[in-house]
Amino acid sequence: ALMGVGNKGGAGGGGRFGTRFGGGRRNLVARGGGGRKTESAADWALKWLAEHQEADGRWDCAKYGGKAHDPAVTALSTLAFLGAGNSTKFGKYKNNVQKAVYWLRSKQDANGCIGPHRYEGGITLMAMAEAYGMSNEADLRGVAQKCVDWAAKSQCPSGGWDYAPNSQRVDTSVTGWWVMGLKSAKVAGLEVPYDCFEKALKYIQKATGAKGDDGYGGASVSYATEAAPTVDQVKTGGGGLRMTVVALTCLQFLGKDRNDGQVIATANQTIKDGVPAAGALDFYRWYYASLGLFQMGVRSEVWKQWNEPLKTALLSTQCKDGTFKENKGSWDPDAETSGGKGNWGRVGQTALGALMLEVYYRYDDCHKKPVVDKPKK
Secondary structure: OOOOOOOOOOHHHOHHHHHHOHHHHHHHHHHHOOOHHHHHHHHHHHHHHHHOOOOOOOOOOHHHOOOOOHHHHHHHHHHHHHHOOOOOOOOOOHHHHHHHHHHHHHOEOOOOOEOOOOHHHHHHHHHHHHHHHHHOOHHHHHHHHHHHHHHHHHOOOOOOEOOOOOOOOEEHHHHHHHHHHHHHHHHOOOOOOHHHHHHHHHHHHHHEEEEOOOOOOEEEEOOEEOOOOOHHHOOOOOOOHHHHHHHHHHHHHOOOOOOOHHHHHHHHHHHHOOOOOOOOEOHHHHHHHHHHHHOOOOOOHHHHHHHHHHHHHHHHHOOOOOOOOOOOOOOOHHHEOOOOOOOOHHHHHHHHHHHHHOHHHHOOOOOOOOOOOOOOO
């Protein structure tokens, strides 16, 4: 069971992601533990992003303290606008979405990949799939489907993805973004081969090793596996804190129930590894953890233990001084204490901040309405 779809209809045809609109969205914010402050902070982040979009539609990663990752931060920014109910056809920020999607489309190569085949390919796939799913534009469908077709062709033999297509090395961190991209593609109504999900699930399950007395006490997930032509040769366990949350989210997006032993173990490990704190920002880890723990259910103890410190950390570290043309509404990338500090700069940091604040309505509960089922014989 992959993530469920929203109610049909929605504002202006965004029914496949219908949780992102109107009164339903307000109810979901309250139900999930958000409120006026989280919604206001998310809107501030979008205002900052809107002010700093380039004329050609992209966001310039290096200009704001990052490295040369324009496709990645442009896709993340687009996802932040889409997550708040904007599309190429409607919403306060539809012009920003239109320009960003136009720029991303212009970067698609002959294989169908947008940006380098690394993290970028999975993130841009996710953005194009959701842009199509929320607009239903026929010409966008072709672009997004080409992204999906490349994801299927480039999947590594052991089931994950890597910095290069069809590699015998496989990377859990890279894999997470491709899984999220394919999940959004499925929700958007694109054609995703079932075995893509099946192979990816086998990889994540193999990479996730239990640790802890009862088997549910915690889990460790390997970061990468060298020369693994089959899933049997995938390394198990031993990765860092970020890999645990990638597995937590991917296991559920790939169909495992929240009561599955590995899902429970990765959720418990996420809390053990530490909840968000203003003095130790790791937006990459927090993003995945927020998605994965939210899927454990809004009444679950793990979600409650995560959500309150997350809100406090995000709201207290968002820049509040000056104007939106300056830094107001953004998050300072220099506050990051994690290993990936600086790669995506202020743009990526702010897009991820917005996406975390949108967690209450960005996706439906994937345990409620299965989208990915085994094909009928």
